[in-house]
Amino acid sequence: MKLQRKLAVTVIATAALVLSSSPAFAGQINGSGATFAQPLIDVCKVEFTKDTGHTVNYTAGGSGKGRTDFTKNLVDFAASDAVYTSDFPANLEYAPVYAAPIAIMYNLPTVTESIYLSEATVAQIFSGYITNWNDKLIAADNERTVKTVKFKTKKQTTKVGGKNVTKTVPVLDKKGKPVIASTSEKVVNIDLPNQLITVYYRTDSSGTSEQFGKFLKGANAGANERLWPKTASGTFANSTPNNISTFFNFQGASGSALVAAGVKGKVGGIGYGEVSWATDNKLGVANIRNAAGEFIAPDAAGTSAFLGGGTIEANGSLTADYKKSISGGYPIATASYGLVYPEAAKKNPEQQKIVAAWHTYLLEQCAKKFPEKGYAQITGALYDKAKSQIAKIK
Template identity: 75%
Template sequence: MKLGKKVAIIAIATSSLILSSSPAFAGQINGSGATFAQPLIDVCKVEFTKDTGHTVNYTAGGSGKGRTDFASNLVDFAASDSVYTSGFPAHLEYAAVYAAGIAIGYNLPTVKTPIYLSPAVIAQIFSGEIQNWNDVRIRTVNDGEVKVPVFATKKVTVKVGGKNTTQTVPVLDKAGKPKILKYNTVEANAKLPNLPITVYYRSDSSGTSEQFGKFLQGANAGENAALWPKTASGTFANSTPVSLSNFFNFQGANGSALVGAGVKSKIGAIGYAESAWFTSNNLGTALVQNWAKEFVPPTAAATSAFLGGGTIEANGSVTTPYQKAIPGAYPIGTASYGLVYPEAAKKDPEKQKIVAEWHTYLLEQCPKKFPEKGYIQITGALYDKAKAQIAKIK
């Protein structure tokens, strides 16, 4: 009998310890939006739950779907790679909590060396003007010496899955600019096959498509303006110079995951998405020529260099410069935004507290914990602006 009482007391004490180590309040928030952000959100929301006890549910249906759901008050937050052009929700705030490069992924298993692409060639491929990998315009860019930056990195220790883990991250200064160690002069000599190009593009309303279209138009302005004259659109097919119905080699896909899977499924295919969708499928990503005439991979450091040359707007968004010679910049970088409600929106205060915690976690912890996903650790003035935007969530 005494033994039974002793066991019962130990059990009660143990359960008290378990309860006392749990968060005082554990809640749940729901979000919707960009597939561009999904590789980072999927892994980091698990860490967020471990660290805070809160649950984040996120449905990646595209930036357009996220903005619609947010405006309709269907979610507590949304993620979008582009800003609203109409249908603005009342009391909207943008917080640039993560950023990454939009990679150009390709499936060419016989090509063992990197592929280099200029903005003009990318525009010609994605408008259907270039339809074969052996086209002289691609071969010309991949023939001769190219200049490639090499960035400084450092080792950091972060807690992932409850364990200390050493990660390699780029060295960034207080302004968010990466340190360039040197430039390598590389002989571009990709043996491009005589193979038709299949283009995979986003068929849904996509902030990634809109940012990609802005790059194609902005980087080709001036003497190359005819290559991509239309204003960027969240619907890729609406911004192409020629109707895609004229071509048989274009395949629409709903979301970045299906773009990556589509490119993986077809030898000779090419597509655009956040780089994790291609690296997870063991696909190559092109080095893209910037306005400083360097060829740069879609790394976190190179994206930091590009966004560091942008303009931070009053609403928290970033306007990027496509014809500015920024050393080391990967020229198809984009900030991605959390869409949130400030105090004036009079939302549930407990959920708003979790929304603020989640976006702070995205900003400060997630890229550092999972650098292999290719997202940058935002620093400098953009970090300060994002923190100020998050502080409005009450």
């Protein structure tokens, strides 16, 4: 009898321990949207589940698909790299929870260092005016003196998978801006091959395409307006100055993953997408000239520097200034948004708690835990705005 009572006490104590270590409420939320966000969400939602017990299901079908699903109330949240221009839902809040560079990725096996491209050259490649890698305009970008920037970095230790992991991250000042260690000039002389350029672009409704189009138009405004005169569009082919459907060297693909796969599979290929798609496929990425005349690599520090010069709108979105001289700024960078329902939408309160917790985690933990993915942590005034937007999720 004594043995039975002892076993019973042990079972009850064990059960109590299990219950006390489990979340009081473990649920799941469903989202859809940007493929731009997918590399970060895929790794970070696993950490979120470990830390909270909640599950995040996310389908990456493009920013346009995310906005459509959100409008139709099919998801608890959506992710988009661009804001609505029409068909606004009755209840909507933008939460800028992470940022990242849009990289120009390419496949040139004989070129062993990162190439340099001016804003005008990028526009002419992606509109079909430049069709060969040995074009004189590409050569001029890569046989010259270039200005470069080096940022201060530090070692940062965070918990990933329950273990302490130390990684290198940018040093930020009190305003959340990356600190420049030095600026310099160097002479480059990169030989580009006699190789046809094959351009891969997004065919789906894409916030990445829209933000890329804003750069092409904004950075070439003024004297080079003719290079990219059209307004940016989520459908890339609608914003190009030429009808690219008639060009044999343009290949469309749905989603960032297929764009990157296309570039990887074609020598001479070039495309655009969040930088981790290039890194994961072992593709080269170009240094892009900014309005300060510097050639900057697509990384988190350059992204933070560039977006720090933008305007924070009342709805939580960020408007970039492509003509503003921002030292160290990578000019094809974008903040990306969680689309969420505020209290007025009268959604399930338990689901809303998870949505708020997930977006707080995206804002404060995900880029910090996985800096190798190339996303920039939101800081400074934009961080404060994001927190106030997330607070409306009730």
